[in-house]
Amino acid sequence: MTDTHETSLTEQEDINTQKTDNFSQEIMNLPRAGFWMRFWAYVIDALIVGSISRLFIKPIFRLLDIPIDSSGIFSPFTVIDSIVFFGYFFIMTLLFAQTLGKMVMGVHVISLTRDKLDWKTLLFREWIGRYISAFFFLGYIVVAFNPRKQGFHDMFSDTAVLLDKER
Secondary structure (H helix, E strand, O other), X not given: OHHHHHHHHHHHHHHHXXXXXXXXXXXXXXOEXXXXXXXXXXXXXXXXXXXXXXXXHHHHHHHXXXXXXXXXXXXXXXXXXXXXXXXXXXXXXXXXXXXXXXHHHOEEEEEXXXXXXXXXHHHHHHHHHHHHHHHOOHHHHHHHHOOOOOOHHHHXXXXXXXXXXXX
């Protein structure tokens, strides 16, 4: 009975590995978004987040007589502005697999290891991964030269940005 049980476990592992390999192979063949598509999507998103800051956060700070100067990375305005920035990318990508900029440019984010993006992957991608990519700036530039068109934040979080099928 133990041999049969072990055999069925091995067969199940083989089936799971085959499904993962097929999933990975399918993903590898999908068209990826290159540097310029992603760059312009980011510019659109930066304009949106900047507008949110100028239309809502700054007026609220002025109304409450809280200083807006960004003299340090832990000033109240910088902290709130950063939360809005990262929150926008995190929530939009979690809910829609794309931000408004990505929607306009016709691209979306997928997980390379799961059927659906989960909050842990996105938290790492959008917060820690982006911080690392921005700190080294090359983390974004590498998209132009990487055959898989992934930035550091994509590589670290096992994600990719694909072109929408409609385009």
